[in-house]
Amino acid sequence: MKSTIQNQLRLCLVTDPQLCAALGLVTTVRRAVAGGVTMVQLRDKTAxxxxxxxxxxxxxQALAGSGVAIIINDDVMAAVAADVDGAHVGQGDVPPDQARSMLGAGKILGLSCETPQTVQAADPKVVDYLGLGPVFGTATKTDHARPIGFDGLARLVALSPLPTIAIGGLKPAHVQDVRASGADGIAVVSAICGHADPCAAARAFQQDKPEHPA
Known part of the structure; x- marks a missing residue:
């Protein structure tokens, strides 16, 4: 399952209700997946x-047959009820043990970690991957911890017993630095959701020397 998770983490779209509003959630996600998104994390703090x-x-329904995983942020009950691929929780949300009990063994469970202590405390028997960051500050999550930069990201990746994904203000120009850190993937919010062409925006992350679309 580890190799499958690593492939799914390659490019994760984290949705934002305001940034997705112009095209709508489903259209934004569908177009982003067409551009290469490999996982979708439904995040809506106010819903x-x-x-x-x-x-x-x-x-x-929109992504049926695509093979792209759908997980829900901070709402394990919704993930269970909708029977999606899994859930992602933070340090202050439902404890991972409880989330795993609710989800069952066959679902994906991600955990946000911002410090060496939280990374080392993550249980590989419970959690499938770690979300590490924020690499940079971002307006899409105003309560985030102090940015860790790429040096901090690399330190956390080196400590992780699990596949990892980097998050926090990341753009196509940062892909090489994320790869160099050893992280398995990159999670993106505004660089895709906030773009007029989510397909082109997602595709920009696939380039060897990515350039953000105009």
Whole structure:
């Protein structure tokens, strides 16, 4: 399962309700997947569980047969009810043990880590991957911890017993630095959701020397 997770983490789109509003959630995600997104994390801090379930079901229908994993951020109940691929939790959310018990053994569980202590405390028998960051500060998550930069990212990756994904203000120009850190993938919010052409924006992350679309 580890190699499968590593492939799924290659380019993760984390949705933002405001940035996706112009095209709509489903259209934004569908176009981003066409550009190379390998995992979608549904994140909407203001939605209710019922609303997240509704959005997740719409995404499942839109991405059926694509092989792209759908996970829900911070709402394990919604992930279970919508029967998506898994959930992602932070340090202050449902404890990983409880989240795993709710999800079951066959689902993906990601955990956000910002310090060496939280990385080393992650249990590989419970969690499937770690989200590391923020690499840079970002307006899409105003309560984030102090940015760690690429040096900090590399230190956390080296400590991780699990596949890892980098997050926090990342753009196509940062892909080589993320790879050099040893992280398995990159999670993106505004660099795709906030773009008029999500397909082109996602494709820019696939280039060897990526250039952000105009």
């Amino acid at each position: 209710t569980t019922a609303q997240r379930i509704e959005m997740a079901l719409a995404l499942k």
